[in-house]
Amino acid sequence: MNSRSNDLLVDAIANDGYAITPDFLPPALIKALADEAKALHAQGALQAATTGLSSRRSADNIGLRGDFIHWLEDDLASPAQQDYLAAMRQLQQDFNQALFMGLFELETHLAVYPPGAVYRKHLDQFQGRAERQVSCILYLNEDWQPEDGGTLRIYLNGNASEPYMDISPTGGTLVTFLSGRFMHEVMPSRRERISLTGWFRTRSTSV
Numbered sequence: 001m002n003s004r005s006n007d008l009l010v011d012a013i014a015n016d017g018y019a020i021t022p023d024f025l026p027p028a029l030i031k032a033l034a035d036e037a038k039a040l041h042a043q044g045a046l047q048a049a050t051t052g053l054s055s056r057r058s059a060d061n062i063g064l065r066g067d068f069i070h071w072l073e074d075d076l077a078s079p080a081q082q083d084y085l086a087a088m089r090q091l092q093q094d095f096n097q098a099l100f101m102g103l104f105e106l107e108t109h110l111a112v113y114p115p116g117a118v119y120r121k122h123l124d125q126f127q128g129r130a131e132r133q134v135s136c137i138l139y140l141n142e143d144w145q146p147e148d149g150g151t152l153r154i155y156l157n158g159n160a161s162e163p164y165m166d167i168s169p170t171g172g173t174l175v176t177f178l179s180g181r182f183m184h185e186v187m188p189s190r191r192e193r194i195s196l197t198g199w200f201r202t203r204s205t206s207v
C-alpha cells in the first residue's frame with residue numbers, strides 16, 4: 001500500500017465520513033490472515049462475540065450478533081498480523097497528521113461469521129464512551145460473489161432506514177468510517193464471512 005492511497009482514504013473521511021479502499025493490502029497477506037482466522041476457528045479458539053459492554057453471549061444476543069472473534073495482542077501477533085498492524089500504524093499517523101484526530105491506539109479483532117449470521121444495526125461507539133473514533137474493517141474473503149450476500153450496510157442518514165449503501169466483503173477491501181456517525185449492519189451470507197476489524201481510539205473520555 002502506498003501513501004497516495006492513504007491520502008485518498010483520509011480525504012474521503014474528511015469529506016464524506018467514510019472511505020472504501022479496494023486492495024488495501026496485498027493478496028498474499030490477505031490470504032495469510034484468512035488462513036490464521038480459519039485455523040483459530042477450526043481449533044475452537046474463537047469466542048462468541050457479544051454486544052455492548054457485556055462479555056457473555058445470551059440467548060437473544062445471538063440474534064443481534066452471530067460472529068466469533070479473536071482479539072489481536074501486539075506481543076503475540078504473527079508475522080502477517082504484524083504487517084497488518086504496521087499498515088494500520090501508518091494510517092493512524094496519516095489521519096493524525098492530516099486531520100489532527102488525536103488517534104492514540106488501535107483495538108482489533110478477527111471475526112468469522114458462520115453462514116446466516118448477522119450483526120444487526122448498531123453504532124460502534126458505546127453509549128457514554130467516545131473513544132472509538134474510526135472503524136476499520138478489512139475483509140479477508142477470497143472470490144466473494146454478489147449472490148454470497150454478507151454485505152455491510154451503512155446507513156447514511158442517522159437512524160433513518162434510507163438511504164444506505166451496501167458493500168461486499170471482498171478480500172483486500174478496507175472500509176473505514178467515523179464510528180460515532182454511521183449506523184451499520186452486517187447482512188446474512190451464504191458462505192463463511194471473515195474480516196479483521198479495528199477501531200482507532202482516542203484516550204478515554206469517560207470519568
Ligand SMILES: O=C(O)CCC(=O)C(=O)O
Binds near residue numbers: 119
Ligand atoms: O464486518 C463488518 O462488515 C462489520 C462488523 C461490525 O460492524 C463490527 O464488528 O462492529
Ligand SMILES: [Fe+2]
Binds near residue numbers: 122123124135184
Ligand atoms: Fe460495527
